[in-house]
Amino acid sequence: MTTLYKSLQDKVVFITGGASGIGAAMVRAFVEQQAKVAFIDINENNAQALIQSLGSHAEKLWYRNTDVTKPELLQDAICDAYHHFNRLDVMVNNVANDNRHQVENISAYDWHKCMNVNLDPAFFASQAAFSKMKKRNAGSIINFSSINALIGQKQMTGYVTAKAGLMGMTKALAKDFGDHNIRVNAILPGWVATEKQLETWLTEDEERKWLDSMALKQRLLPEQVASLALFLASDDSAMITGQGINIDGGRT
Template identity: 40%
Template structure:
C-alpha cells in the first residue's frame, strides 16, 4: 500500500466515534466477529457499553480480539462453525443464556473465496451458500423469538458491492449477497409491526488484513483511486459506525433499506 493511502487510513482511524446512549446495555450478537469487519463491529458496540456476544470458528483471532479490548469490555466469545446450523443455533442460545435475549443482530459472516462457475460442484455450492446466506437466515430466525419477547429489535444484514460492480470469480457469493436485500425487505415487512427493524449494510472495498494480504496491490490501489468518489480507503470502523447508527434509537423509523458505505463507487 502506498504512503498516501496509509496516511489517509491513519487519519480516518483517529476519528472519535459518535456516542449512542440508547446502545448502552443492549444485547448484541455478531456472527463472524473474530476478525476483519466483524471484529471492528464487536469493538464498536463494546465501546458503546453494549453486551456483545460474537461467534466465530477462529478461536485464536477471537481470543486476541478479546485480549486487545481489555478487562472492561462486556464481550463474550462463543466458538462455533456457523456454517453448521445446529452450531449456529447453539451459539445464539448460549449467548442468550449469558446476556439475555438479543436486541441487535449483526449478520456479518461471509466467505468471498474465489471459485469457477464452470467447475464448482454441488457440494461446494452448498458450503458457500451456507456461510454466505443460510447463516444470516437462520441467525435471524434464532434471535427473533427473543426480540418479540422484548418488544422489538434491530437486524443488520451485511451485503456486498461485489455483485453490484459485476465482479467476476465468485458467482455463488455474488448470488448470496444480492439475495440479502430480499431477506431484509421480507423480514422488515413481516416483523415491523413488532418493532423489529431490518436493514442491509453494504460495505465497499474495506481494507481488512485479509484484503490487504490477498488482493490489494498497485492495480487495486489505482482502481480505488479511479472508482471511488471520495479519496482515501474504507476501514472496518467506517462499516461499524454505520452499524451503530442502524442499531440505535436514532434510526428508529429506518427499516427495509440498504445503506452502502463504499466511498461512492457504485
C-alpha cells in the same frame, strides 16, 4: 470523534464472524458504546487475541467457537448468549467468505458451501434472534450484503448471488418482523481494507483501479463500516427498516 449513542448502553449485540476484519471492528465499537457483545467465530486465535485486547471490558463479552454452516449450533449459540445476558437487542449477520472461483470449475459442493457461509446463516440467525427480540417487542437486525450484489464481480458468482439474496431476505424479514417493532436493514460495503483483503486480493494495482472508480479517493476502513452499524443498531435509526445502505466512497 466517535458518536456516542446513549441508546446502545447495556444493549446486547450478537455478531457472527466477529474475530477479525469488520466483525472485530464492530465488537470494539459496540463495547466502546457500553453495549454487551456476544460474538462467534471459528478462528480461535483471532478471537482470543481480540478478547485479550479488550481485557478491561471482559464482563461485557461472550464468545463461542461456532461453525455457522451448522444451523443448530448457530442457533444454540444465540440462545445461550441470550440466557447469559438475559436479552438480545441487536443481531449482526456479518460472517462471510469471498473465495474466488472460475465459473466452469464450480461444483455443486462448492456452490452449496458458498451459500452455507454467505447466505444461510443470516436466515437462521435472524430466525433465532426474532424469537428472543419479539419478547421485548423491539430489535434491530443488520445483514451484511455487498456492493458486488449491485455491480457484479468476476470469479465471484456464488458470493455475488448470496449477497444479492441477502438483500431480498432483508426486504422480506422487514415485513415479517415489523409488527413486533423489529427492524431489518442491510449494509453494502465497498472494498474494505481489512488485513485479510490486504494480504490476498487488495493488491497495490487492484487498489489503484478501485480508487479510480470511487468519488472519494480513500481506503474504506473496517472502523468506518462499524460506525454505520452503530447507527443502524441505535434508536437514532428507529424508522429505518427494509433498507440497503451503501458505504463505498461513491463507487456505486
